[in-house]
Amino acid sequence: MRTIKIVRDWQDENQTLGKCTVYDESGKPVFSALSLERGWRSNQRNISCVPLGSYPVVLEWSNRFKQDLWELKNVPNRSECKFHAANFWFQLNGCIALGQKLKDLNNDGYNDVTNSRNTMANFHKALKNETQVTLIITDEQKCNCL
Secondary structure, three states: OOEEEEEEEEEOOOEEEEEEEEEOOOOOEEEEEEEEEEOOOOOOOOOOOOOOEEEEEEEEEEOOOOEEEEEEOOOOOOOOEEEOOOOOHHHOOOOEEEEOOEEOOOOOOOOEEOOHHHHHHHHHHHOOOOOEEEEEEEEOOOOOOO
């Protein structure tokens, strides 16, 4: 079974940035991207990033997005936390987006992620033939995490 690891390296009340890596069964990295989430707001629904920890992630149909998406399970007091395409932190309601580069696309002073749709397509390719994986979310010691 493949494993996803997100290492967060920057965070404020609005936005969380990190690096997402998919590892194959032998621990070899097979995919890497930047991750974008909402900031930490005490795990409140729709406005907070996911708490640090380990979560099962399953591939499920999303009626909202009309496609299969990877959804985190067992997030305390939360549901519908998914990986999906987004460029800006405010497009996420407790979900995780992946992108290629950081750039302030809308000149609001926050780094956004670029090329999210293509990056998410590559994420799905890296998890091809899987139906459940494990996600581990950690932060770096230097993280400006709340």
